[in-house]
Amino acid sequence: MDEVKAKNLVEVACNAERYSEVAPKVEQAMTSFARSVVADTMKKNVELHYKLGLSPKIVRKLGRGSNKKRSTSGADCEFCTERVGTFKYNKKTIDKEIFRRHAHCTCSIEYFPHKEGRKQKK
Secondary structure (H helix, E strand, O other): OHHHHHHHHHHHHHHOOOHHHHHHHHHHHHHHHHHHHHHHHHHHHHHHHHHOOOEEEEEEEOOOOOHHHHOOOOOOOHHHHOOOEEEEOOOOOOOHHHHOOOOOOOOEEEEEEEOOOOOOOO
């Protein structure tokens, strides 16, 4: 899937008569693509840390400008607003949608691989 997206981006850039006409669109698509790749990698890391006995915590925050593309009322995007928060990862109960992004999404998604019950000794 990622290869298809990357190939399409290259084709759009290469097939344009003037790159300057498609540059903003290509730049935005590349940024969105890069963010989705990072989110996919993060999801795999969270699953691995969970399997290793850690208690990963995922934090999703609304990004700047998230209201511009997915909302017609000028309010924050409903898709993003429903997924904002701090969540403990549990494979059976976690909403997989927390890692999803829409086009033009600027939300930040972070995770922290915590080991519960133990404090790190200094």
